[in-house]
Amino acid sequence: MKISNRFTIAVHILSLINVRSDHLTSQQIANSVNINAGYIRQISGLLKKAEFIGIKRGSGGAYLLKAPTSISLYDVYKAVDVVMEGELFHWHEDPNPNCWIGSNIQEILDIFLLKAQQAMEGVLREVSIQEITELIIKKEKASTEA
Template sequence: MQISTKFTIAVHILMAAKYFEGKQKITSSFLAGSIGSNPVIVRNIMLQLQEAGLIDVKRGPGGITINRPLSQITYLDIYKAVETNSGNDLFRFHENPNPRCPVGRNIFKAMDDSLDQIQRALEKELAAHNLGAVYDNIEAAVEAS
């Protein structure tokens, strides 16, 4: 199982927005240069972060504003903002199992509880980590280099 790069790109966006706050205009092109990605991908992720209420984006000199202290933004907040397409389920079932097949007819029931438990455990762990700690690590690494 792998979470897409959208998660780490979103964290990178927020870290850069905080680090360069007041020092540099934070544009999608600037962020793409830092991330090593395409500005369109960065803009799409910024839109998801904005729709989740984590940032505000203003055209022109406004740039990005982070709406909460980093210590109040968890990995779970980021995950839900950028990784969930429809609904919040980590696992998605295939859509058309054969109802005449004993396995196809029962596969959802057989797996639902365990997959729910796995999702709750992942969400609990993601909620335990916040971006304030990530930023502290970045500042320490910058000072050490």
């Protein structure tokens, strides 16, 4: 199962807002993400609900409410994806209960899949929006210097 693109788009939005000194409209953000402004407003609403951004209606635009160093990728992941613990992986619905593999696979595999989800979430906890932004800036500077 793929994690919804809301996560990567939300990281894009927060990174863009972080590097811009002015407030950004949903259309300006949509131009960077290259996606419909309505979808940007939907994701921005989730980021606002999580209290990461403020939004001034009209031409006011979006701005950060928290320091980018205090917003982890895990925080963003939880704010927009709502993947509950142990639910990252999706099971096929009806394994054969009369088969000794089918009747036991889910219970056994769940142990390892939960560990995998916890490991991924641990990595996301360690990275902030500020770190993402700094890496993007370094990459841009390296590409313009070459």
